[in-house]
Amino acid sequence: MINEIETLEIEALEQRFLEDGLSFDTVRRRFGRFMLELFRSGTLRKIYGDRTPNLVPHLKKAVACRKIDRREPAIKELMNELWDLEDLRCGPDADLSNLARCVLVCYGTQEEWAEGDSYKPTAVYLYLVYLKKVIPGVRPALIEFFQQTQ
Secondary structure, three states: OOHHHHHOOOHHHHHHHHHHOOOOOHHHHHHHHHHHHHHHOOOHHHHHHHOOOOOOHHHHHHHHHOOOOOOHHHHHHHHHHHHHHHOOOOOHHHHHHHOOOOOHHHHHHHHHHHOOOOOOOOHHHHHHHHHHOOOOOOOHHHHHHHHHHO
8 A cells, every 4th residue: 555655755745735725625636637647648548548438527527626516416427427437346447446536536525524534634645545556656756746736
């Protein structure tokens, strides 16, 4: 999963976010932009080839939403599509399930995070856990992206 060095990097990143006063939604949207960059650069296509569904519109919607309202019909529909993909946990579609989970967290909310009793101030640790299941060596790129984006 995540080793001690990665944990320290994530904690330092989270501390910076807190010091900068970044909201949960700002960090969530940055992760969505990182995911979009992985699609744009072809990184995910190299891994999944033609099996990769077009998740870009789902990510674009999540990034465009300053605050996620899960009661909104369009959001409900998008999330249902993503949960259907996430349900493919077995066999050759297990990787696709993990990718869908990465997109699903882009639809997370501050309220949901607070209710989850996490001791972490942001969901960055969770983002890394899920993304490492898709791209095991992604940590340096994710950390660099978060450090460079304002």
